[in-house]
Amino acid sequence: MTSPVLALPSAGADRPRNLVRTGVLLGASSATMFFGGLLAAYLHLRRTIVPWPPEDLSIDQYFGNMMVLTMLLGIVPVEWACYALRRGLVRQAMSGLAVTIGLGLAFLNLLSYVAGHVEFDAASHPYGLVLTALVMLLGLAVGVGVAMLTLTLIRTAGRQQGPSDAEQARVTACWWHFTVGASIAVWYAVVVLK
Amino acid sequence: MTEAPPQEPGATIAPPRPSTIFATSDHKRLGLAFLGGALAFLLVGGVVGMVLRAELVNEGVQFAGGNYRRLFGLHATVSTLLVIAPAWIGLATHVVPLQTGAGRVAFPRLTAFALWTFLLGGALTLVAYLVGPPAGFGLASATPIAGTPGGSLDEATTLMIAGVAMVAAATLLASLNLVVTILTLRAPGMTLRRVPMFSWASLLTGLVTLLATPVFLAGLTLLYLDQRFGGTLFAGGGGGQAIWQHTLWLFGRPEIYLLLLPGLGAACDIVATHAGRPLLSQDAARAALTWFAFLSLGAWAAGQGVVDALVLPTYSPLTALVAVPVGLVVLVCLGTLAKGRPQLHVSLLFVGGFVLLAGFGALHAAIAGVVGVDGEAWATGHLHTVAFGPALLLLAAALYHWAPKLFGRALSEAMGRLCFLALLGGFLLMGLGSYLAGYDGAPAGLSDFPFTGNGTTYGGLAALGAALIVVAVVALGADVVRAAAQAGFNRAADDPYGGLTLEWATSSPPPPHSFDVVPEVRSATPLLDLRRAAAADQVTGAGRD
Numbered sequence: 220m221t222s223p224v225l226a227l228p229s230a231g232a233d234r235p236r237n238l239v240r241t242g243v244l245l246g247a248s249s250a251t252m253f254f255g256g257l258l259a260a261y262l263h264l265r266r267t268i269v270p271w272p273p274e275d276l277s278i279d280q281y282f283g284n285m286m287v288l289t290m291l292l293g294i295v296p297v298e299w300a301c302y303a304l305r306r307g308l309v310r311q312a313m314s315g316l317a318v319t320i321g322l323g324l325a326f327l328n329l330l331s332y333v334a335g336h337v338e339f340d341a342a343s344h345p346y347g348l349v350l351t352a353l354v355m356l357l358g359l360a361v362g363v364g365v366a367m368l369t370l371t372l373i374r375t376a377g378r379q380q381g382p383s384d385a386e387q388a389r390v391t392a393c394w395w396h397f398t399v400g401a402s403i404a405v406w407y408a409v410v411v412l413k
Numbered sequence: 414m415t416e417a418p419p420q421e422p423g424a425t426i427a428p429p430r431p432s433t434i435f436a437t438s439d440h441k442r443l444g445l446a447f448l449g450g451a452l453a454f455l456l457v458g459g460v461v462g463m464v465l466r467a468e469l470v471n472e473g474v475q476f477a478g479g480n481y482r483r484l485f486g487l488h489a490t491v492s493t494l495l496v497i498a499p500a501w502i503g504l505a506t507h508v509v510p511l512q513t514g515a516g517r518v519a520f521p522r523l524t525a526f527a528l529w530t531f532l533l534g535g536a537l538t539l540v541a542y543l544v545g546p547p548a549g550f551g552l553a554s555a556t557p558i559a560g561t562p563g564g565s566l567d568e569a570t571t572l573m574i575a576g577v578a579m580v581a582a583a584t585l586l587a588s589l590n591l592v593v594t595i596l597t598l599r600a601p602g603m604t605l606r607r608v609p610m611f612s613w614a615s616l617l618t619g620l621v622t623l624l625a626t627p628v629f630l631a632g633l634t635l636l637y638l639d640q641r642f643g644g645t646l647f648a649g650g651g652g653g654q655a656i657w658q659h660t661l662w663l664f665g666r667p668e669i670y671l672l673l674l675p676g677l678g679a680a681c682d683i684v685a686t687h688a689g690r691p692l693l694s695q696d697a698a699r700a701a702l703t704w705f706a707f708l709s710l711g712a713w714a715a716g717q718g719v720v721d722a723l724v725l726p727t728y729s730p731l732t733a734l735v736a737v738p739v740g741l742v743v744l745v746c747l748g749t750l751a752k753g754r755p756q757l758h759v760s761l762l763f764v765g766g767f768v769l770l771a772g773f774g775a776l777h778a779a780i781a782g783v784v785g786v787d788g789e790a791w792a793t794g795h796l797h798t799v800a801f802g803p804a805l806l807l808l809a810a811a812l813y814h815w816a817p818k819l820f821g822r823a824l825s826e827a828m829g830r831l832c833f834l835a836l837l838g839g840f841l842l843m844g845l846g847s848y849l850a851g852y853d854g855a856p857a858g859l860s861d862f863p864f865t866g867n868g869t870t871y872g873g874l875a876a877l878g879a880a881l882i883v884v885a886v887v888a889l890g891a892d893v894v895r896a897a898a899q900a901g902f903n904r905a906a907d908d909p910y911g912g913l914t915l916e917w918a919t920s921s922p923p924p925p926h927s928f929d930v931v932p933e934v935r936s937a938t939p940l941l942d943l944r945r946a947a948a949a950d951q952v953t954g955a956g957r958d
Binding site: 238242260264347352 | 585589593596597646659
C-alpha cells in the first residue's frame with residue numbers, strides 16, 4: 220500500500236507556539252516538587268528529632284528576612300521589564316532586567332555570606348544536612364535565574380527580542396517568580412517555623 | 414539535511430552513518446539510540462536475573478558465591494530504572510512526533526542531552542556494581558544506604574548514587590520534552606481528544622514522571638550529602654529511614670505503574686490498527702488510561718502496612734483499584750477486535766499474551782487474598798507477572814508493530830513468534846515457580862535457605878522461566894539488530910497495515926523532516942477519514958459516469 224500523504228490536505232500555517240514557556244512552566248512544576256520533597260524532609264525531621272534545631276545553634280532572623288525581602292523586591296522590576304518589552308520600550312526593559320540581576324546577585328552574596336558563617340557542619344546533625352541541601356539548591360535555582368536574566372538582557376540589548384517576540388523575557392520572569400516562591404518557602408520553614 | 418528516501422517499497426536507501434549519532438538532533442535516531450541502550454541493559458538485567466534464579470534451584474551456593482546480594486541489587490536497579498521506562502521513552506521519542514503530526518520534538522538538543530545522560534548514568538550504575546558492592550541494597554530495598562560516620566565515602570556507593578541520579582534526571586528531561594511536544598506541537602486540528610492513544614499514554618506518563626521523579630532526586634541529594642559529609646541521617650535512628658522510604662515510594666511506586674501505562678496506550682493503537690477500525694470507545698479508553706495514571710500517584714500513600722513492599726503496593730485497596738482501568742482497556746480492545754476485521758499480526762499475539770499474563774497475576778492475587786501468603790517469594794513472582802512481564806510483552810508488541818517506521822523494514826514474523834512464546838512461557842513459568850514457593854513460605858533476596866517440600870522443584874520452574882526470558886530477549890535483540898543493520902534494504906511499505914493515525918502517512922522510514930506535508934486532522938483516525946472520503950469520491954464519480 221502506498222502512502223496517502225500526498226492526498227492529504229495540507230494544514231494551515233503554524234499556530235502560535237509557546238514551547239519555551241510551556242517547558243519552563245513544567246520545569247518549574249518539577250522543581251517545586253523537588254523543593255517540596257526537601258521541605259517535607261525538613262518538616263518530618265523537625266517533628267521527630269529533639270532538639271530541633273540543635274540547642275547550641277542560633278538562627279539570625281535578620282539575614283533570613285533580608286534575603287527573602289531581596290527576592291521579593293525582584294518581582295517588580297522583572298515584571299516591569301516584561302511590560303516595557305511588550306511595548307517596545309527597550310531601555311526600560313533593560314533597566315528592569317539589570318535591577319533584577321543586581322537583586323539576584325545581592326541575594327547570592329548574602330546566601331554565601333550566611334553559609335560561610337554558620338556554626339555547624341553538615342555532618343554534625345540532620346538539621347545541618349537538610350539545611351545544606353536547601354541552601355545549596357536554592358542558590359542553584361537563583362543562579363540559574365540570574366543566568367537567564369543576563370541572557371535576556373543581552374538579547375534585549377542586541378534587539379533580538381521585542382514587542383512581537385517577548386517570550387524569553389516572559390519565561391525568565393516565570394522562573395524568577397518560582398525562585399521567589401521557593402525562597403519564601405525555605406524562609407518560612409527555616410526562619411519562621413525553625 | 415539529507416534527501417527524503419524514495420517512495421517505492423522494496424527500494425534500497427542509504428542509511429545515515431552510525432558515527433553521526435553523536436551530533437544528531439533527529440528525534441527518530443535519538444529514540445532508536447534510547448531503545449538500543451535500554452535493550453542492552455535488558456540483556457544485562459536478564460542474564461543477572463537468570464544467575465539469581467539458577468542459584469535457587471538447589472540448596473547451597475553454586476554460582477553467585479558471596480555476591481548474591483550485589484547481583485540482586487544490580488538486577489533490581491537495572492530492571493527498574495534502566496530498561497522498560499527508557500525503552501518507552503525511546504519509542505515515544507520516535508513515534509509520538511509522527512503520531513501527533515509534530516514532525517519533531519520540542520527541544521531536540523534536550524533529547525540528545527537526555528540520551529547521553531541516560532547512557533552515561535546507566536554505565537556508571539553498572540560500573541558501581543563492578544568496582545564493589547554499593548552500601549545498602551540498591552533500589553531493591555526500602556532501607557537506605559547508611560552514611561558512614563567520619564565521611565569515608567566508598568567509590569561504589571558514590572558511583573551508584575551518581576548513576577541513578579543521572580538516569581532519573583535523563584528520564585525527567587526526556588519526559589518534559591515529550592509533554593511539551595504533545596501539548597504544543599500537535600498538527601492543526603488535533604485536539605487533545607484526538608491524540609492517538611499511545612501519545613496520550615505518553616503524555617500522562619510524562620506528567621506523572623515530572624511530578625514523581627523530582628522527589629526521588631531530592632531523596633538522592635540528601636543521601637549523597639549524607640554520604641559525602643559522613644552524616645548520620647540515614648544511619649538508623651537519624652530519622653532518615655522514613656524520608657528515604659517516602660522519596661523512593663513516590664518515585665518507585667508510580668514507576669512500576671508507568672512501566673505499563675505507555676504499553677496500554679500502545680495496545681489500544683495496535684488493536685485498532687489491526688482491527689481496521691477505531692476503538693470501540695476512544696473516550697472510555699482515554700479515561701481508563703487517565704484513571705490509571707492518577708492511581709499510580711495514589712500508590713505512594715499505601716502506608717505502613719506495605720513498608721517492605723518497595724514497589725509492589727499489592728495490599729492497598731487504593732492500588733488494587735488499578736485492575737479497573739486495565740480491565741476497561743482490555744474490554745475496549747476485545748470489543749474493537751470483535752467489531753472489526755482483525756488481521757493477525759505478531760504484535761496482536763503479544764497483546765494477547767499481556768492479557769493472559771495479567772490475568773494469571775490477578776488470579777494469584779485473588780488466591781493470595783483468600784489463603785494468605787507468608788513468603789516474600791510470592792511478591793517477587795507477582796512483581797514479574799503483573800509489572801515487568803506485561804510491560805515487556807507490550808514493549809515487544811510495540812516494536813513489532815512500529816518496526817516499519819523505526820527501522821524502515823518489518824521485523825521477522827517467525828522470530829516474533831519465537832520471542833512471544835519464550836517471553837510469555839518464561840514469565841508464566843517464573844511466576845508459577847515463585848508463587849508456589851511463596852505459598853510454601855519461601856523468602857526472597859537470599860542466596861540460600863532451608864528448602865522445604867517442593868522448594869527445589871519451584872526453584873527449577875522459576876529458573877527455567879528466567880532462561881526462557883533471556884532466550885526471548887536475545888531473539889528480540891537479534892531481530893532488532895538485524896533490522897537496524899539492514900535498514901536501507903527491502904524497505905517496508907509506507908502504510909503496511911492500513912493504519913489509522915498519522916505515523917502511517919509518511920514514508921518508511923520517515924525522512925529526516927518526518928513529513929513532506931503537515932496533514933490536517935479532523936478526527937482521532939485521520940487516515941481512515943481519508944480513505945472513506947476517497948471511497949465516497951469514487952462512488953460519486955462512478956455515479957456521474
